[in-house]
């Protein structure tokens with residue numbers, strides 16, 4: 001009897017479960033232990049090629065590599081999103097190899113059927129006073145990004161707002177990019193968040209702390225849930 005009931009309830013769960021399949025978010029912590037100076041086409045069929053991965057920024061005060069910071073924030077974001085019922089796929093979960101490049105990252109998101117391809121980075125500049133958070137999204141280009149443009153732009157807006165609110169760094173706004181390989185190869189909504197500047201002593205010092213990494217993750221989680229039209233309070 002108990003078994004029969006259990007089987008019956010499982011069957012019901014499975015049937016109704018089809019309509020509540022959790023959304024998938026692909027988190028892409030930028031860079032890796034080593035740069036990748038090979039080149040790849042910036043979009044499908046393009047003769048313009050760019051380096052796969054120049055290596056990323058470095059913390060002027062903390063000494064952290066951008067790859068380490070991006071991963072620390074991504075792992076915290078994964079925990080929050082999973083707690084909120086979102087399935088998370090990571091493009092990398094360690095900082096230990098040569099960067100796979102941006103086509104490969106986009107293909108992970110495409111294969112996962114991601115509701116959002118969320119790329120996590122921090123910035124660098126030759127000007128140490130440059131600071132603030134900004135979010136990039138794909139510019140409209142027929143055949144490459146026309147299928148993801150509107151949703152990417154909407155995602156960029158909500159995630160930028162929540163990250164700024166959570167970190168409290170200056171709001172550098174949104175920027176469209178025609179030249180980002182990882183955007184041009186994406187078939188799912190894609191954005192890239194630059195949390196702050198690792199070349200700015202203040203922002204680097206703060207981003208290296210667990211408190212600010214937690215804040216960054218909370219902003220990314222809240223923005224993602226808002227984009228998915230879910231309650232951001234689930235991020236804690």
Ligand SMILES: [Zn+2]
Nearest residue numbers: 030056121122
């Ligand atoms: Zn970067």
